């Protein structure tokens with residue numbers, strides 16, 4: 001059964017999109033009456049609210065379509081196209097925020113078909129939250145990674161501004177959402193940027209630029225400093241690289257911070273993972289520019305926190321390098337001494353993420369964090385377990401913290417599933433020649449990776465293996481293809497709640 005109806009098409013709107021903008025901005029507009037291209041959002045039991053907004057002819061057409069159970073009707077007007085959309089729940093009778101986001105994403109191709117550059121969203125019977133969620137879905141789905149086409153403008157969709165107005169809408173909430181979408185798209189850009197354009201030095205430079213634009217401070221440790229500190233994990237992974245490693249320290253510390261000790265976020269920044277001498281197969285290597293998605297999430301979360309002035313002290317740590325191969329490469333079977341002093345037998349150089357994260361987790365101890373959360377595209381096992389629908393997570397933080405993070409996961413639809421860190425899994429990491437080895441027996445690889453990381457923590461800690469949801473081969477709703485920016489909305493939601501007075 002068809003779910004949409006068009007009265008008839010219009011093609012008057014002009015195409016106008018600056019090449020530097022690759023997703024739609026969200027703005028608050030002080031206007032009550034629909035004007036220009038307009039989306040009227042309503043729900044099944046609130047369609048009476050449309051009476052004031054539609055002409056008699058439009059209203060009667062809409063009622064006819066409603067009898068046929070259509071969810072969406074489109075009218076041309078002299079001032080622009082008007083979409084009337086009934087939002088309804090997909091799985092449950094109640095309309096969830098995710099349903100609203102997906103409805104936003106569903107509309108985007110139609111706006112682009114009519115080459116619409118600006119659109120206003122009007123409320124005809126929904127809550128502010130539902131309206132914002134629809135807007136979030138529309139804006140996030142408009143993201144494109146087009147800068148490497150020789151004619152990016154030709155590939156660009158038309159939509160670049162979404163206006164929200166109405167008494168239910170707070171201008172601050174609109175600005176907050178715009179900043180959050182911007183942070184997600186920043187993370188997507190970083191993940192999508194191929195290795196040839198984003199090596200470890202370039203990633204660190206990008207962190208500086210983003211820090212300046214967003215208002216968080218950045219310190220970059222270069223190779224000499226990393227050597228002085230004896231970050232043996234990061235240096236070992238970097239051995240075969242022609243590009244030096246970087247260790248990025250990001251910090252957002254507002255005077256209003258509610259926490260006495262910082263929350264530390266740690267992101268795996270492997271800008272490209274060949275596997276090293278334990279070389280990946282071609283099928284495994286093709287997507288490995290995504291191996292800094294954890295770093296991208298941390299950068300995005302700091303950006304959103306700073307732009308929105310969250311009253312919380314957050315530190316971000318990003319160890320960055322590629323995992324390359326040459327005759328100087330780290331060899332399987334070698335033993336390295338980590339920043340913490342622990343020695344590690346490197347059984348497989350493709351299990352490199354845990355080596356660089358371990359040094360960052362040890363570095364985090366100096367902050368005596370209230371909580372540390374690391375994010376990493378760490379294991380294929382996490383993908384095999386949950387696919388791209390959920391984050392595998394585990395850790396030593398209290399149950400209340402885990403509950404709060406899981407709740408943020410449900411709200412943002414960046415959902416988490418907890419796995420155990422039982423002692424027995426750790427036994428697999430015993431080495432005959434060093435304190436630890438970097439690989440378990442093969443089963444439950446995401447857990448043995450977690451056990452390895454746990455060794456380098458002495459504070460409440462959570463590990464998020466985002467290998468599944470960080471990177472999609474094809475778009476899924478408002479999650480555009482390739483880098484999804486997963487983690488940014490989750491962390492922002494979590495940090496905002498953490499800082500809120502009720503907690």
Ligand code: BES
Nearest residue numbers: 291348350351353377378379380381467
């Ligand atoms: N970066 C990979 C994990 C990965 C795989 C991320 C696929 C995204 C998509 C990681 O460094 C890795 O290679 N892990 C290995 C570890 C193994 C050698 C123990 C894995 O999971 O296969």
Ligand code: ZN
Nearest residue numbers: 273350351352
């Ligand atoms: Zn690897």
Ligand code: ZN
Nearest residue numbers: 270273291353
């Ligand atoms: Zn990796």
